[in-house]
Amino acid sequence: MLPEFDLLRPHTLPEALALLAEQAPDIMPLAGGTNLIVELRGGRRSPKKLVDVSRLRELRGICRDDGHLVIGGGTTITELLAHPLIGEHGRPLRQAAAMLGNPLVRNRATVAGNLANASPAADTAPPLLALGAEIELVSSQGARRVPLDEFMVGVNKTLIRPDELLASLRWPVPPARSAARFCKIGLRKADACSVINAAAMVVWDEGGRCRQARIAIGAAAPRPVRAYAAETALQGQLLQSRAIEEAAHLAVQATDPIDDIRGTAAYRRRMAEVTVRRLLMQIAEVAGK
Amino acid sequence: MKPEVITLNVNGRTHHIALAPNVTLLTAVRDLGYTDVKCGCEKGDCGACAVLLAFPGAERGEPVNSCLVLAWQADGADITTVAGLGTAAQPHPLQAAFADAGAIQCGYCSPGFIIAAKALLDCNPRPTEHEIRDAIEGNLCRCTGYGHIVDAIRGAADKLPPAKGGAQ
């Protein structure tokens, strides 16, 4: 049974933002509901008011804007899976979308919801971090852009203000000489919460040397983390086993996992190394072609 | 928390009902008498409550967990439940296929599966086995081991016309 709340249903984004401005902090946005409704039922959250943003057209849309891929926060996970621009310029995000929850959930769950809920295991986070994404937070006061790295600060904690909505996100169209991949480890082959997840993107020069690397790991710390030491170690290196193994080894340092019902901290640390190594090997294979 | 009158079009029938905002679409349709929509977990883990949800202007309904949609969020939408696909006298090819392929044991999961399968065949009339399993990976079955269910969906696909759309 769900607790009692008022549900406001604005028709436009400005209406929604006005309601948030007026009623904050007792009001929360409701999009796909795939996390929030579960939390309401379980008593983990009990806002007095919800504002339904699930049908606001302004929050949808996937397009290429100059050198960036821009997606509305209300984009569903299914839309990510289906859209050719994501397949072309956001490959790790598409991989994550295919493994997030299940198709019924994906038809409702939104990218903004996944990020704003900020579970450390959020599957869209590592790919977007690897892609160098930036999010746009809007309120009736205006808009601000925040790099995704800075946005997620802890378990279910982000920088979002009570009167803001995560309206869109963008990332630079990856250059031709680059590849990015995602993987996750779950306890069954579908519809499984990640025990650990990770994404990596590498940009290389004409000689095949790494110009830039981003490695992100989730479910291994209070928030998804970037493995900066590993990224730095790859700089200027050819993507060969030794460099990859060293980077994978360094990536573990970025993690700070706990023991929980799905896995031990030790296992997560060990898997951080395995997953990062495998991602870099996959990318190396693409680079080699 | 005041109840408001919303409109739900279920299986082609229009219902105007006064509901509080904290009522899920699952509860709302079941209370309207559509008990063919089953409750298995109320968390989106099992798919038993799947319905097709089509907002005005949508080409077709999407399969969703009705336990995770608030009824107010579906105001004005078209909802299809398994009972809306066919009857015992005139079953939908999917329903007949499930019944004939041994895909129904206890049957509690069947409505959700048939809805997910309908949505699949509406977009992809000739799915591979892999695509079938992808489409139903959010529906849990504890009785059948899924083999006959996959057979049933493939069998129904073979019987449905190859052209896309209008598959009702």
Added chain:
Amino acid sequence: MTRYTAKPLPPIQLPELRQVGKPLRRVDAMGKAVGATAYAGDFSMPRMLHAKVFRSSQASAYIKRLDVRKARSLAGVACVLTAADVPNARLASDIPGQTGQQIRAGSEVPALASDRVRFYGEPIALIAAETPNIAERAMPLIEIEYEPLPGVYDPMEAMKPGAPNLHPPDNIVARWKIRKGNTEAGFAEADLIVENTFRLPYQEHAYLEPEAGVAWIDERGVINIRVSTQVIEHFRSIARAVGVPQNKIRIQGTMVGGGFGGKEDITVEIYLALLAKHTNRPVKLVYTREESILGHSKRHPYLIKHRTGVKKHGRISAAEIELISDSGAYPYLSPYVLLYSAVMSNGPYRVDNLRVEAATVATNNPYTSAFRGFGGPQACFAYEQQMDAIAEKLGMDPLELRKINYVRAGDSTSTGQVLESAAWLEETATRAMAALGDKTPDHGPLKVGQGFASYFQSYGRIMWLHDTSQAWVGVELDGTVTVRAGVPDLGAGQANSLCQIAAEVLGVPLEHVSIYCTDSAITPLSGTSTATRQLYMSGNATLMAATNVRQALLDRASKHFAEEIETLDMAEGRVFVKSNPSKFVELADLAKACAAEGAHLANLAMFKAPFSDPIDPETGQGSVFPDFTFGAYAVEVAVDTETGQLAVLKAAACHDVGRAINRAAVEGQIAGGGMQGLGYALMENLIVKDGVIQTPSLSEYLIPTCKDFPKTTVIILESGTGVGPFGAKGIGEPSFTPAAPALASAVADAIGVRIHELPLTPERVLAAIDGAKK
């Protein structure tokens, strides 16, 4: 592992049947497909109240203070009941079914806890209110104070003197002993002794339909309970607990949305009956998923120790087996689960010198009871792993070792019961393994292994319970057929099988048979849908009743045709002369003629299982079960040696089902039971800490999705030697038993080390791989 060749089968010619054996569309299938079938939670009655159960938030405590006045006075609350209101509401928890007798003192369970709670989630109070919302709001208004009592959460600890005690005099709920031959001599002559310890975990039934029901009192004062249950005979226990005569309780069982043993004990019926009686209004109770996981029984965790003496050529010379199971807070069916596991502990192998000691122990953990296999699967995991371990030590092929020791028809079990039906062990094992084909090559970090498990599993209930089943079959005046039987249908096609049998015997198409079932007041009682007994018992009862009706009809027809009965047959709704089918009469016309003459068109038959005496308490010798099913399961698995994750690449099952009544239903049971067994082996991890379940919903307790395992190759063998109708055996539980050990065996083949514990989580697999490297 060398590839096996299927052992040839004896030349059996089972008579060709018209309906039985065919994969006909089941009578219940279409109703379910179009959403017309109503399950227990789909009913409503006018003026119905909604119930909730208030449960203990302590695993072990005295109830110091319980005050429900605030809850009672909430507007819209009709009734709040505590133990004080229903002091006699105690349920006999062991052996549901015909006798209703309690065999063991101390097996009673209070419907509501009074002074003490023994497990987390134990029911303490019942609320009935005008709406589900109000019932839920009344819950936190119940005031309760606990005084924590030291609890015990490990059976080994609970067995120690001085351990916190759940039920006097000690925590040992039951013991069984088996003594056969001379184990001392047997071990003395062994060339090798192999010892291993195995651990089996909890398992949650996770049926898709949570428990639900509606109760109301009708115009004659009868308490009607419409409920999802495996046992309608519970009306007797409920009558006693509620304080009404047995003929004033009526249980109308609905189509069950999955049982597997979890709806074998009384679940919501008692609460519904109590609330209906106290409010005099209809009451509905539907569990949430979390409440279902919290509130019903689990599969018994086991610790099993094997000590086996073998000769160097592989013959087992002696075995000593110790089994300890966790009975949880209340006994329920623990003593019987223990018996099954003890009787089947040595597997389908000839062991002339055997010593088995088994104990089931109370703890403050969630209570354990029936779950598909009922102790047999736990025993099988242990004995099959033990056989593989012995084979490895002897340097023998696992099948070769088994061939030397497999039982055959005519051999006896651990309790000295002679096996009378076919024991197609080598036949099924070779076919299951052959179906896997050549082993997929290793690739990168993936190591591939193949393995199989043989098993035997009883069907039919313990014979000293004197099991019976009744069925009524009749022909209507238009030639259609009606069956009435108490049988609860759990989805395995229990009801359909009876229809298919009646259709076969009376020569009508299946669509012309209608069944009315699962009503304790108006359908003849067929006994429980448990213990893989329905096809055997009710199938035979239906066969008897239909045959009696057939006999009466043919008798009348023989006068009509002036031919001997032996020359006549029935098919396609007609009675005809076999040698001249154009000489026929429509069944409808024959029925009308019989009715006009006052001849019987219907028959009520009772089938009785063989009755035996209880086994000897010191030696365990005696006959226990009517018969056993034999078979095998084989798995090919790829182990990711870096992550510990497993991917089952191929799965095959081969069982001798005696005779398949509905082929599609049998395939479905084999595929589904096998998958449930793979889930048990791989991902179903019910974590309990200090008596509290840490995996409360289906997000944490994972059951297989359609992506987790490939389609099982199902190979059905039919020896025709079962004691069920047409030579059928049972398959409901047997289909589950060998899957987990087969997977474990395949994993051992892949990584070269055996894991003696389930589930095979990635971390456990990785730890085994690490251990092997050292």
